[in-house]
Amino acid sequence: MIPLVWYLIVAAALFCIGLYGVLARRNAIGILMGVELMLNAVNLNLVAFWRYVCPTNVAGLVFAVFVIAVAAAEVAVGLALIVAIYRSRDTVNVEEVDLMRW
Amino acid sequence: MLNQYLFIGILALASFAVPVIGIGFAWLISPKRANPLKRSIYECGLETIGETWVQFRVQYYIYALVFAVFDVEIAFLLPWAVAYNRLGLVALVDVVIFLGILATALAYAWRKGALRWS
Amino acid sequence: MALQIAFVIFSLIALIGAFLVVTTRRLFHSALALVLSFVGVAGLYILLEAEFLAALQILIYVGAIAILIIFAVIVTRHLMDPKARAFNEQWWRAALVAAGLFLILVFTIAKVPWPVSEAPLPTNVIFSMGSSFVGTYLVPFEVISVLLMVALVGAIIIARER
Numbered sequence: 012m013i014p015l016v017w018y019l020i021v022a023a024a025l026f027c028i029g030l031y032g033v034l035a036r037r038n039a040i041g042i043l044m045g046v047e048l049m050l051n052a053v054n055l056n057l058v059a060f061w062r063y064v065c066p067t068n069v070a071g072l073v074f075a076v077f078v079i080a081v082a083a084a085e086v087a088v089g090l091a092l093i094v095a096i097y098r099s100r101d102t103v104n105v106e107e108v109d110l111m112r113w
Numbered sequence: 114m115l116n117q118y119l120f121i122g123i124l125a126l127a128s129f130a131v132p133v134i135g136i137g138f139a140w141l142i143s144p145k146r147a148n149p150l151k152r153s154i155y156e157c158g159l160e161t162i163g164e165t166w167v168q169f170r171v172q173y174y175i176y177a178l179v180f181a182v183f184d185v186e187i188a189f190l191l192p193w194a195v196a197y198n199r200l201g202l203v204a205l206v207d208v209v210i211f212l213g214i215l216a217t218a219l220a221y222a223w224r225k226g227a228l229r230w231s
Numbered sequence: 232m233a234l235q236i237a238f239v240i241f242s243l244i245a246l247i248g249a250f251l252v253v254t255t256r257r258l259f260h261s262a263l264a265l266v267l268s269f270v271g272v273a274g275l276y277i278l279l280e281a282e283f284l285a286a287l288q289i290l291i292y293v294g295a296i297a298i299l300i301i302f303a304v305i306v307t308r309h310l311m312d313p314k315a316r317a318f319n320e321q322w323w324r325a326a327l328v329a330a331g332l333f334l335i336l337v338f339t340i341a342k343v344p345w346p347v348s349e350a351p352l353p354t355n356v357i358f359s360m361g362s363s364f365v366g367t368y369l370v371p372f373e374v375i376s377v378l379l380m381v382a383l384v385g386a387i388i389i390a391r392e393r
Contacts, residue, residue, distance in 0.1 A: 080189070087178050087181055094171055094174060098171075
C-alpha cells in the first residue's frame, strides 16, 4: 500500500508548480493553465483523503466532482475574457492590460 | 481490482511500442542520402503561403465552450443514472430541473446564433 | 512493489508535465504539456481506486478544458511569437515563493499524524455519489447547473464577434 504522505507531497509539488506558473507567466492563458494545475493538486488531495481517511463517506469524491465543474466554468469564462481583451486591445499580456491600475 | 489495470497498461505499452518499433526500425536500416528534392513536401499538400500560425475564428472557441458545458453535465448525470432505480420520483424531478436550467443555456446559445457557422 | 513503481511513474508524468507547462516558452507546447500532466493525475486517481474520477479527469480535463485552452491559443494570434519574453521580471521571486511554500507544505505534511483508516473500500461508490447528488448535496447540485448556465451565457456574450 502506498502511504498517504506520498500523495500529499505530489499534490503539494503540483500546487507549487502551478503557483509558480501563475506568478511568473506574462501571458494570461499561461496564468490560467497554472490555475488549472493548482485545482488538479487540490482534487488529488481530496481524493487521497477520501481513500485513506474515510472511504465510506463519498463527500471527498463529490467535492472533487464539484471542483471539476467549477474549474470548467472558470476556464470557459476566463478564456472568453482573454479572447475579448485580445480583440479589443490586441494583447493577452497581463502587464499591458493596466487600465484600472494606479 | 487494480490488477485488471495491468492489462490496460500492457495494452498501452504495446500500442506505444508498435509505432516506435516501426519508425525506429525504418530509421535504423534505411539509407540516408538526402537532397533538397527528396526532402521537399510531396503527397501531403502544398507548401504554405504566408504565415502558418494564422488566427482562427472565435467560432471555434464558442463551439468548444458549448461542448465543455455539456461534457461537465455527464459528471453529474452518470452517478444519478447508476442510482436511479432506488431513488424515486423526487430525484427525477431534481434532475429534470438541473437539465431544464442547462437547456435554457443551450436555447440561449442557439437563439444568439452561437451554433451557426456564418 | 508494483503499486509503488506505478505511483512513481504517474507522479513523474504529472510533475514533469506540470513543469513543462510553466517553463515552455511556446504557449501551444505548454497546452500539450498540460494534457500530459492531466493524464498523470488520472493515473494517480486509478491508483487511489477512484475510477470514476479518473474517467472524469480524462473526459472533462483532457477532453474539454485542454481543448478549450488550445482553441483559445489558436484564436489569439500573436502568442506564437517565440522572441517575446514568456516570463515577467519577478520570475525568480515567484520561484522563491513557490519553493518556500513547497518546503512549508512538506514540513507540515511530515509532521501531522494523519488518521489513516483501515476501512475497506465500499463497493457501490458511484451509487452513493448519485444518491448524495440528489440528497445531501442537492443544493450545490442545482447551483452547479445555474453556474454552468451563467458561464455559458456570459462566455458567449463576452467572446462573440459583433
